[in-house]
Amino acid sequence: MLDNLAFYIGIVIVILFLIMASNKIKVAYPVLLVLAGLAISFIPGIPKLRIDPELIFFIFLPPLLYEASWKISWKELWRWRRIITSFAFLVVFFTALSVALFSNYFIPGFSLALGFLLGGIVSPPDAVSVGAIMKFVKVPRRMSSILEGESLLNDASSLIIFRFALITAGTGQFVWYNAVTSFGWMVIAGVGVGVAIGFIFMKLHKYLPTDANIDIVFSIVTPYVIYLVAEEIHSSGVLAVVSGGLLLSNNRLSFLSSTSRLRGVNVWESFCFILNGLIFMFIGLDLPEITSGLGDVSLSSAIGYGLLITLVLIIARLISAYAAVIVTLIARNFITVADSRHPGYKGIVIIGWSGMRGVVSLAAALSIPVYAQGGAEFPQRNLILFITFVVILTTLLLQGLTLPWLIKKLNMPDPDFIMPDDEMYNKLRRMLSQQALNHLKTNYSQHLETEKVLQQLAVKWEDASVSNNEDILMTEEAKKVYREILNLQRQWLTDKNKDHRIDEEIVRKHILHLDLEEEKLHFL
Known part of the structure; x- marks a missing residue:
């Protein structure tokens, strides 16, 4: 590790310049980082990178999921819970099934179990890629909420499929009632562990004599503790981290001081910034290691299989987006849905095209054991790795580069927030000032007569409560x-x-x- 220290420091510097370049040209930085990693991997003398899947699952995944769960709106997540859960579970299963059937039929040597294994790996869209693209374009709030919420949960469902398929492919046995029981345990116990440990850390923040530094360290430790405990009891560490993060995020005002919140945001943004940069660069750098293990399969055949699987993924997601709308239109006749209005083809196309793959897919593929039970080589492991890489690269380039253009071209209006952001900001500011002024006059009228500072605040709030938009922004x-x-x-x-x-x-x-x-x- 120390022998290659200069190389890794150089990689970090390259990442910083590439992200600056992506902001300049308004391209999602995961695209540039993967391409740069790919280009660097062909330079003679570059150290070969071997990614440990445990490194990604334990070091990278918990904080990235935790930070994402703090950013998402619980209100919006609950409002769109039905379509989010359908995309996170039903659509992931449908996608995995489509990949399984296709690969079983078209790829030589692929059993149905191996097809499900590949489907579980490549079925979840990547949260980081979608979030990076959304920075440069404006989409209706409901669309971003659905995509963010889906990305928080689909990792868990895909990894559950992956685990069952891995056992089946390695042992040749699949007991459906054991799978159903295990699935229920992973979901229920995962959510339970996340909420329980999140509650404990919330009380530690609240009742211990912490300061901002201790609060930030606690927040960094929290996702790792949640993930480790959940995995130790064989539940879903991903669901546990997301559940704990949502609990703490929704109650942040009750146990964190303003100083802790301000400093914590800066620390977490910097922390996740470098984690995201490293992981996408590692995806590109890992290509020589993946390619070297193809064995008897020709490179052109492996690329062809990867492109075909990518096509299956895109079609399956677009079909799922249309199916979700149809189900919603039917369901509104029997139950209350969040919004019974038809989103139109624009919303369907945006959600359907937002299917870039990334970190979790690579980590899952790398975690396939080299040897199955009995000592034999795990079947098709190297080909699965290569197909996963092709899927990640193709979706990042094809969908990642075209999604911003597509969103701008469709120009979908926001049906929920028709008031411009600056007007809404001004309206809330005036109402907030009026509320503060009323409280001051009602409860502290005597203090208001004697305290000069309170008189100045009253004047400030009176001006703010009646001022026009132009005077504020x-x-x-x-x-x-x-x-x-x-x-x-x-x-x-x-x-x-x-x-x-x-x-x-x-x-x-x-x-x-x-x-x-x-x-x-x-x-x-």
Whole structure:
């Protein structure tokens, strides 16, 4: 490891420049990172990368899922729970079944069990890729909520299929009632473990004398503890981490201070930023290792199989998107659904085309044992690995590059939030100021007569509660002027700090206040 330290440091630097480039050209960074890793892998003398699947499952997956569960809206997740769960479970199973039948029929040497094994590997779309693309385009909130919610749960369902298929392919036996019992245990126990451990950590945050640093360390440890405990009792670690993350996220105001929340966001964004960058770069770098194990299967045949499986995945997802709409239209006659309005072909196409594969698929493929029970080589392991790589690369390039164009071309209106974001922001701000002003006048009228600071706050809230939209939001030109003034103030403080009679800690507090003022400009 230390022998290649310079190489890994160089990889991190390359990742940073590539992500900056992706932001500049508005292309999802997973696409550039996989292509760069692929290109670097062909450079002579580059160390061969061998990815340990346990490294991905334990080091990378828990924090990435945990951070995603903190970002998602529980309100939206619950509102669209039926379509999210159908895509996360039923659609994943349908996709795995489609891949199993196709591979069993068209790929020589593939049994139905191996087909399900491959289907379980490649069926879940990747959350990171979809999220990276959504940064550059605006889609209706319901679409992003459905895609985010699906990506949180589909990893668990696909890994459950993968585990059962792995046992069947290795032993040649499949006992359906054992599979049903195990499936129920993995789901129920996984959710239970996540909620229970999340509740324990919530109480630790709340009742122990923690500070911001301890809270952040606790938050980093939490997903690993949840995942490890869940896996030890043979339940779903993915569902456990998601459940625990949703519980803590939904109650964050009750046990975290404002300082912990502010600092925690910065730490977690940086932490997951480097994890995402590394994992997609590793996917590209791992190609020589995957290709070298193809054996008797020709490279052209293996690529052809991968492209055909990719086509099956795309068609299966598009069919599933249409089927989900049909089921919703039928179900609204018998039960209350979140929205009975037809989403139109635009919504169906967007959801159907958002099927890029990534981290979980690669980790699952790599975790296939080299030898099956009895000591024989696990059948078709190397071909499954290569097909998985082709699927990841093809979906990232084909769908990842075309999805932003497709979303802009369809230009789907948001049926839920017809009010512009800035207008909604202003409306809530006025209502919030009026609520604070009413509370102050009702409960602290005597203090209001004597306390100058409270009088100033009252004036501020009165102005905010009656001001127009134009008075609240700053134009880009005004922000530019304000940033220039803030920079001048920082420079003045730096020069003033040369005076030995002034405590530098006081100067730093003023600089921190100026930094917070500049940070607020991102939300105005």
